[in-house]
Amino acid sequence: MHVLSGAYKDAAGGPETQKQVGGNMAATAVIVLQLLLGSMASASHLYGQNMVYTYRGRNPDGTFKVDFHNRATHRGGCWYSTGWRCSGSNCGSVSRTQTGVVDNANGACATEEIITRNMRSNKPFLLRANSCCWVYGRNGVSSWNAATSVDLGTRSDTRQPNRSPDFNVLSVLRVPQNCPRTYNLLTFDPDGDKVRCRYGNIPGVESTSCTLPSGFHLHQDSCTLRYLSTSAHSNVFALELVVEDFPQGHITLAYTDGTRSSRAPLTVGRGKRSITQWWQWYMTSTTTAPTTTTTPPLSKLPLQFSVRVDPAVPTCQEGIYLPRFVAPTPADGERFQAEVNKEMEIKVKAQATLSTIQNLLISGPMNISKHRNTLNEFDIKWTPVPEDVGHYFVICFAVESLRWPQTYQSEMRCVLVEVTGERVKPHVICNETSMTVLLEKDSFSGLHQDHLRLSESTNAACSLQTHSNSTHVIAVVPLNSCGTEIEEDENNLIFKNEITTVDDIRDVITRKHLLEVQFYCQYPKRGNVTLGFTAHRRNVTVWEKGFGTFTYQFEFYPNNQFQTRIDPNSYPLEYELGSRIFMQIEATSSINNTELFVESCRAAPYDNPSYHQAYSIIENGCKVDPTVQTYSSADKQEFRFSMEAFKFIGLHNQVYISCSVVMCEAGNTNTRCSMGCINSTGPVRGKREAHIQTANHFVSQGPLRLRRSAQSAGATVTNLNLNLVFIAGCVLAAVGMICGVAIYKSKMAKVKYQPLPTSET
Numbered sequence: 001m002h003v004l005s006g007a008y009k010d011a012a013g014g015p016e017t018q019k020q021v022g023g024n025m026a027a028t029a030v031i032v033l034q035l036l037l038g039s040m041a042s043a044s045h046l047y048g049q050n051m052v053y054t055y056r057g058r059n060p061d062g063t064f065k066v067d068f069h070n071r072a073t074h075r076g077g078c079w080y081s082t083g084w085r086c087s088g089s090n091c092g093s094v095s096r097t098q099t100g101v102v103d104n105a106n107g108a109c110a111t112e113e114i115i116t117r118n119m120r121s122n123k124p125f126l127l128r129a130n131s132c133c134w135v136y137g138r139n140g141v142s143s144w145n146a147a148t149s150v151d152l153g154t155r156s157d158t159r160q161p162n163r164s165p166d167f168n169v170l171s172v173l174r175v176p177q178n179c180p181r182t183y184n185l186l187t188f189d190p191d192g193d194k195v196r197c198r199y200g201n202i203p204g205v206e207s208t209s210c211t212l213p214s215g216f217h218l219h220q221d222s223c224t225l226r227y228l229s230t231s232a233h234s235n236v237f238a239l240e241l242v243v244e245d246f247p248q249g250h251i252t253l254a255y256t257d258g259t260r261s262s263r264a265p266l267t268v269g270r271g272k273r274s275i276t277q278w279w280q281w282y283m284t285s286t287t288t289a290p291t292t293t294t295t296p297p298l299s300k301l302p303l304q305f306s307v308r309v310d311p312a313v314p315t316c317q318e319g320i321y322l323p324r325f326v327a328p329t330p331a332d333g334e335r336f337q338a339e340v341n342k343e344m345e346i347k348v349k350a351q352a353t354l355s356t357i358q359n360l361l362i363s364g365p366m367n368i369s370k371h372r373n374t375l376n377e378f379d380i381k382w383t384p385v386p387e388d389v390g391h392y393f394v395i396c397f398a399v400e401s402l403r404w405p406q407t408y409q410s411e412m413r414c415v416l417v418e419v420t421g422e423r424v425k426p427h428v429i430c431n432e433t434s435m436t437v438l439l440e441k442d443s444f445s446g447l448h449q450d451h452l453r454l455s456e457s458t459n460a461a462c463s464l465q466t467h468s469n470s471t472h473v474i475a476v477v478p479l480n481s482c483g484t485e486i487e488e489d490e491n492n493l494i495f496k497n498e499i500t501t502v503d504d505i506r507d508v509i510t511r512k513h514l515l516e517v518q519f520y521c522q523y524p525k526r527g528n529v530t531l532g533f534t535a536h537r538r539n540v541t542v543w544e545k546g547f548g549t550f551t552y553q554f555e556f557y558p559n560n561q562f563q564t565r566i567d568p569n570s571y572p573l574e575y576e577l578g579s580r581i582f583m584q585i586e587a588t589s590s591i592n593n594t595e596l597f598v599e600s601c602r603a604a605p606y607d608n609p610s611y612h613q614a615y616s617i618i619e620n621g622c623k624v625d626p627t628v629q630t631y632s633s634a635d636k637q638e639f640r641f642s643m644e645a646f647k648f649i650g651l652h653n654q655v656y657i658s659c660s661v662v663m664c665e666a667g668n669t670n671t672r673c674s675m676g677c678i679n680s681t682g683p684v685r686g687k688r689e690a691h692i693q694t695a696n697h698f699v700s701q702g703p704l705r706l707r708r709s710a711q712s713a714g715a716t717v718t719n720l721n722l723n724l725v726f727i728a729g730c731v732l733a734a735v736g737m738i739c740g741v742a743i744y745k746s747k748m749a750k751v752k753y754q755p756l757p758t759s760e761t
Helices: 025-043 647-651 722-727
Strands: 004-006 045-058 064-075 093-105 108-119 125-132 143-150 172-176 181-184 194-199 216-219 224-227 236-246 251-254 260-263 286-288 299-310 324-326 335-339 344-351 356-363 369-372 378-382 392-403 406-409 413-420 426-430 434-440 452-454 472-478 485-488 492-501 515-524 540-544 548-557 573-575 580-589 594-604 615-619 629-631 638-644 655-665 697-706 737-744
Touching: 045 143, 045 236, 093 356, 143 236, 172 406, 194 216, 216 236, 299 406, 335 344, 344 356, 344 392, 356 369, 356 378, 378 392, 426 515, 434 492, 434 515, 452 472, 472 492, 540 697, 548 655, 548 697, 580 594, 580 655, 580 697, 594 638, 615 655
Parallel strands: 172 299, 216 286, 335 413, 573 697
Antiparallel strands: 004 093, 045 064, 045 299, 064 108, 093 108, 125 143, 143 299, 181 224, 194 236, 216 224, 236 299, 251 260, 324 344, 344 378, 356 392, 369 378, 392 406, 392 413, 426 434, 434 472, 452 492, 485 492, 492 515, 515 737, 540 548, 548 580, 580 638, 594 615, 594 655, 629 638, 655 697
16 A cells, blocks of 8 residues: 655645745645645545544643544545545644555545644534535435534543544445345444434535435434335435444543533433334335433544445345355454554455355555455455554455346445554564464463464474474474465465464363464465475374374385385476376374274375365265275275376476375274265264374375476476466565464454365365
8 A cells, every 4th residue: 555644734724734835936836736636636526434533642742632534435536635624723733644545446446544633722623524526426415514523621431532433334335226234334432432323414514415315224323224125226325424422421521721511421212203104114214313412422423425226136145146255254343353563364255156256345444455365265454553552443344246237245244453562472484395483482471382382283393392492482384284274366375374372282172262373474476496395295293192103104106016115306206197106105103003094185286285276086085086096905004096197287387195194993983994985075074082093184295297298398388387386485585475463362262274165166
């Protein structure tokens, strides 16, 4: 995001601080140009806007510092200045402005302008803005009006100035004509005040029409807007709401001039509806309002947006035409914590069977961004800055899908983000084959390193004890094991893992999930090739309760005699298309009464069992590839098989074979090993009792390459070369974007990265 900063001149000529400008013609031209641009911005077509404020304390000169966050969406361009002007004499002066683009989609550009004002007094003041035009409104609203009322008097209950309610909304909402929908306008007050959302009722100040459009219902106390029914049209309804906060009890506000004022709670009650017959409710606008209080609110803030009613959809059931949110999308109203200077991530996924997911719409703080990965999931990312600590931010989003020529929009969801200071101090280093994470032990006092583990820790190489010292917990995490997950977008490969707390390092579940440190390494796909993944893979050593320490060995052989493995120095191995590949997986254990079972094997362009686009060879213990052959062995801890070299290799420069294996007590009929091949589309799990079978472990070997014949060498071959492209910059620790995020949780953590069912891959 491009961020600009500089002096600002108040459009109404109020007492604003500005740099001295010479009296020459060039300087005058600059001022005229600035005013002209501000006027053009105000005159552009508006979809909606809202404003909140943040009290920043007192400056050294005693003035009161306040940041105003004005979010606006315009059609046809990214305009920043809305032309807010002072209505009165206590608006202070503008010392700084910052601007940035939040989202730009479908010809609508959402921006945020942060205006810093320094007030000489903490007395109440009013900011106003108005201009032409709402974008193609259909409810009689052409020009727009907005007002922001702020009172910085010291509250008798908190001993601090009033803090602004936090809220947000997407400026352009779309709903099919025949599908009633409820929009929960998320509001949060950091002082615990009562917040209500009413329709603007002061013409020329708060709104233009002062009337909620027909077909909508607004419940003021819950800030809930319901679309009921109306005709479809390409023009939008312009909705002009006002957000107010009232104290929960009687308080006084003290000002620097020695005066005081009082505020009373909002008395909740039912206002009269504008209709009496039930059948009229679906065709007429209504407002459920509380009774009027005798004292004004603590603040009044604009919340304005547009609603477009689209033609009817064949069915209103979500997931068919209308996008339906699925896991891991957060619920509406969910709360997050984000640490300062550390990137937070919100994952969004939606499905629709008869339309195609197209885009994600977002609204949130400056520097927020969105990304789409190869799983058709969206990532919302944001990094709070130090001045955000202790404050709250509302992030809203919706997904759009397309079935030509109609666009469908999902429900809108909003989440609340609280920004905290740095709690854990991680440092992440990325190299060709691993991620190194260093955590200062002093930053998580009260937790012992013995109760910390990676996502998967049965592999001895994943122990946090190996490299840690007296001052730091150090994890050297391979990119292809220890539960490392791989994600991919158009430009990058992202490897993710996490360090969490457990009751015991050998436990599968935990009730003490108090700390979660998520970290990742991001590598660009383009760059020079290194030999990061071309070496023969080492054996996998595993520790399991009841089985002790045992080792898996995955090797390739030249023939079906399985006598001498292929020299590891020969890797990467090359095969002719159709030639047979012979493989053996062997388990070595001090316990004799055990047997090995291979539940699945897949081929993928990366040495990572979590990669989503893989070719299945064996699934649920059953042969999937028709060329697979198995060979008997006198040793129950060996599994021998072969298959023909397949064209999948030709789509990539090289591939790896990864298998999921399990060790069981030999002869026990209650184990997964005894179940053998099970033809099932769902996940299969044997009954895991203590000491009769292990968890699933992943072993891999490779890479394999398809040998090019002389005839095909000169032909044009589609080469995605994903593995080598990934290695392209793995030496680039400086180029990879690195982040460690720590989140304290008060509830049991969910499983983060589950493999997708076959139907979703």
